[in-house]
Amino acid sequence: MGNIIQNDQFKKGLQELLQNKKFKRTLKIIYKENKNQILSVQSCQIFDNEFSIEQRLEQRKGMHFIFEHNCKILLDVTERQRYFDSCTICNKKLKFDRNLNFCSICKQETTFQLAYCLAVKIIDQISEDNQATYRAIMFEEAAKYLGISAKDFSNMSLDSQNNYFININEQKSHIVHSLTLESNPNKKNLVIQRILA
Numbered sequence: 362m363g364n365i366i367q368n369d370q371f372k373k374g375l376q377e378l379l380q381n382k383k384f385k386r387t388l389k390i391i392y393k394e395n396k397n398q399i400l401s402v403q404s405c406q407i408f409d410n411e412f413s414i415e416q417r418l419e420q421r422k423g424m425h426f427i428f429e430h431n432c433k434i435l436l437d438v439t440e441r442q443r444y445f446d447s448c449t450i451c452n453k454k455l456k457f458d459r460n461l462n463f464c465s466i467c468k469q470e471t472t473f474q475l476a477y478c479l480a481v482k483i484i485d486q487i488s489e490d491n492q493a494t495y496r497a498i499m500f501e502e503a504a505k506y507l508g509i510s511a512k513d514f515s516n517m518s519l520d521s522q523n524n525y526f527i528n529i530n531e532q533k534s535h536i537v538h539s540l541t542l543e544s545n546p547n548k549k550n551l552v553i554q555r556i557l558a
């Protein structure tokens with residue numbers, strides 16, 4: 362290596378590079394660190410993701426597709442859509458018919474469990490001024506993101522849940538995540554399938 366720069370400088374430079382709107386690609390570097398010292402760079406990849414979410418949706422209008430995109434995640438205390446009763450066989454929302462233990466979607470006897478269907482905001486980091494915001498739904502990933510199971514979360518009062526959201530926002534809302542997003546023309550909202558980083 363030629364010039365040896367301070368780790369802080371390296372990280373700051375990287376952050377600037379990733380956030381630079383004129384730079385229409387994302388450089389993804391995975392590195393190991395210990396006590397803020399970079400030990401080794403494990404991989405380096407450049408992604409072409411110059412299109413905003415709006416452009417991607419426009420390009421594939423009416424299609425069902427999955428894509429990776431860089432977004433920030435913001436939990437919204439005004440959202441009441443947080444969890445639901447899910448069929449333990451097909452994971453779909455259990456619609457209670459006459460029989461409480463029968464799933465009308467997979468058409469069999471089943472049990473149900475509480476699962477997340479958390480409505481959040483995602484902020485497109487490729488969009489103009491990095492401000493374009495979309496409503497997106499998080500299922501299994503929500504437990505990881507919030508760090509609590511749907512069952513435990515649902516046992517909290519609404520105030521406690523909202524405070525929980527505010528805390529997580531303070532810790533994480535500035536982070537740019539690489540998300541796997543699903544767009545389905547039959548559904549109003551994007552689905553966050555995975556939070557990759």
Ligand SMILES: [Zn+2]
Pocket residue numbers: 448449450451452453464465466467468471
């Ligand atoms: Zn089912």
